[in-house]
Amino acid sequence: MFMLSVGLMAGCADQWNQPYTDEAVGSNTLFTAFSAPPKHLDPVRAYSSNEWQIISQILEPPLQYHYLKRPFTLEPLTLTEMPSVRYFNAEGEAVAQTAEDLAYSQFTLNLKPGIQFQPHPAFARDADGAFIYFPLAERQAAQLRSPFDLPELATRELTAADYAYAVKRMALRQNHSPVLDTMMNYIVGLREFSEQVSAERADQPREAFFDLRPYQIDGVEVVNDHQLRIRIEGVYPQFMYWLAMNFFAPVPWEVEQFYAQPGLVARNINFNTFPVGTGPFYLAENNPNLRMRLVRNPVFHEQFYPESGLAYNMPDTLLRDAGKRLPLLDEVVYTLEKESVPYWNKFLQGYYDASGVSSDSFDQAVQVSVSGELDLTGEMAEKGIQMRSGIEPTVFYLAFNMLDELVGGYSESQQKLRQAISIAVNYEEFISIFMNERGMAAQGPIPPGIFGHLEGEEGVNLYVHDWVNGEYQRKSIDTARALLAQAGYPNGLNPATGRPLQLHYDAVATGPDDRARMDWMRKQFEELGIELVIRSTDYNRFQDKVRKGDAQIFFWGWGADYPDPENFLFLLYGPNGSVATGGSGINSANYANPEFDRLFEQMRNMENSPERLAIIQEMLEIVRQDAAWVFGMHPRSLALYHSWYHNVWPNRLANNSVKYLSVDPELRLQKQAEWNRPVVWPLWLTALLILVLSIWAVSAYRARQQQRIQPQSSNTGGRNA
């Protein structure tokens, strides 16, 4: 049957293992994959990278990051220019940014006219102006799998009210926006507004449409169709970065009303599954368990590929499409691939245009030179595969619970204990063993590419590394042992017990791969004579211990929300302490140094300047000396892509980068055909084998049937022979 099926396929296509149609492969479509279905596509809730990977192509907040420029630079997306900021006192009089009586900042956003939402049935109206699909007959709704099954689609112009509506949705507690509590501290009147509308919403059925248009937030003013003003408490320059996030993407009220219809709710057709925006693509198909398909928005407003902005290390080929209208692709097909083996093999067959590099396939794809440089293997280079890598704006660290009696505290001996451990836990070795050199040892909490991170000798953490011959060099283990002795633990012995000092490492280490990591970690502490006890638990308990301050030493990480040092240094700001805030704070080490906190408060609302840089360096010196964290590493992303795929450049903050990508479908078709010619001879061989076996079996059966029955019968097996 298998042979028959394969034989049938042979008559149908040139490439039998082609997972798509030839028509799709020959079209201007990007084929890529996702490993876990996104939970939320509603911008009010979506916050994970796999969610933003999709919705950032559909929705447009007011600002975006320039695709090429480094350091990361904001630019208008739906605005005519960057928002203007003015400062006012409590009486509403304009004041300078540095004025002592400054009460709030006012951001004015001027929208580009003529921007249209993607065509959608929610906008469709009849000749009388009434909505065609609101209300929608239950019978009609029952037949839908997507809103685009409805025949009539329409659009309308983006207005400032749509942005205001998005902020109002954020304020509804029932929408569970992860940034509501943060924004309440900044947007004037948002807290009161949230309490009011959430209380009123609570009285209505959960799925019913709650029209937020009649309600107004004090600090959000729609001046006219193309101008919006947002007032922020005090000074908060980082608000510009928030305006580049999807939480501030516009939401048309008609769509929310349309999706609230019971028939659509029951079919999982809602803003969470089919978000609507003004972006370059719309979500034409959403089966998160199989495939998500983005299609070019036919009414997308004018946007062009950047003509400049290349940093010094960027290839000129990144400007091959300079000045072309965006998006460059017609479709993007995301296929769910949960397992790395099929994903990798399909990439090698040319059926995915790009791939990451998992640890399983690392040796096949990448070779590491003696100096630690990553390069493609010959096999990859022969296929024309190319590689892009970049340090991510992320930090992983080993945190000490500063409230712990043993490893916490701020005395000199306690500092020296942590400094000794910081030297002993060799993250260069960790990166080499466990990450295939995909990372760099951190010198502080701020990753490269973020203001405040200094390269070279200026950036070295002198408590852990030295600057030798133009390179960071970890201090010797003898230095660590000496520090440990000064801390009161000579040779790692605890004078109170006369036995090796015992420390506890809390981790979620339940998989077989974790064992090697735990052994490695134990070994690092053994170098100092310290006995490390691994307290492995499940993720819930682990989080709980960290929140309550019950963990002693643990591994943690943080990825940038926006490219500002405040977004990393607030992880060490005392009032954000996990225990101090009852578990909601993000300073999981519970680090609280008054001088550091004072400098943080001074630095956080400053514009980037030499003064700000000086303060940051002062803060880094304090935290390095206190050694509240073992500054672990900044990971390096690694992406492989085929020769027909263009304009790939890692930009972790620019989530809307798909519009800049392009493919050469003809080259892709040609390469796929070349790499996937079916090998036919085993089919014939197998058929022949089956034939021979059948003939032999029939002959053997006939021979047995014709055997004469012997006088003596056998008892075994039941059959006489």
Added chain:
Amino acid sequence: MMAYIVRRLIYAIPILIGVNFITFVLFFMVNTPDDMARAQLGAKQTTPELIASWKAERGYDKPLFFNAEQPGLVKLSDTLFVEQSLKLFVFDFGKSDAGRDIASDIQERMWPSLAIALPTFAIGLITTITLALLIVLFRATVLDTTAMVIAVMIMSISGLFYIIAGQVLFSKILHWVPISGYEPGWASVKFLILPVLIGVFAGLGAGTRWYRSIFLEEINRDYVRTARAKGLSEISVLFKHVLRNGMLPILTGVVVVIPSLFMGSLIMESFFGIPGLGSYTIDAINAQDFAIVKAMVFFGAVLYIIGLILTDISYTIFDPRVRLS
């Protein structure tokens, strides 16, 4: 027979309540509603207010089994257990904690699961029974011994090996079939060939050995001797008489699994990119989505009960001596 079926269905009610109760106890022993809220809301920026509102909206702010703050019987009814269990008995699965309609999800994902499970089951059953009969035909020969050695070898190797080896051989090296993927309708055939082949092959060893032993027991019975004495060929004896009489023990193990085919196969579907129900429960457990977990455990229990009833009914079809009462 109707009375028997109705009685079995009534017996099913306390079983389902018990299954549901155990699910509640086990799930909430490992996860607290706060943990569930955090898993759904994400690690970043999760405030106590956000958690409280999430719990209140889904009823997770109520006690599990006993609400001491309420009067009388409401102490038992105003609880998470009662509120979340009652609807299950009318097959109202409600919404997942992530906000998706569970019934709609099951309906959508059930068909791809069946598309892979039904052919694997049917072809596997026919193939293993045929092979077992052929081995019995050549019993006590080298072929029999060789076949049994191969069967043990097939059983001894992990199913995961067959999947990866099959993908590498048939897709990567020979380029015969897609390595993974799925399309609805007839277009799915080319994606299903390899998983079905692997599913059938992986089950050959155990199935063939089991059925062979069943048929070997039958082969010495009087009716077989009579059939031979009448001059029937050995093939007729095996495929008409031995097979029919050997079906009863086979049915015991086979019919009961038929309804469970809806539930899909976790590993097979993950590796071949089949959008079925196989990973639905596991994904829900990982995401701490209790609404899906309880619905799927309940659904699985219902299917198992149906399988047992079908097994009983099938006995009456294959053995007229059996009467359900």
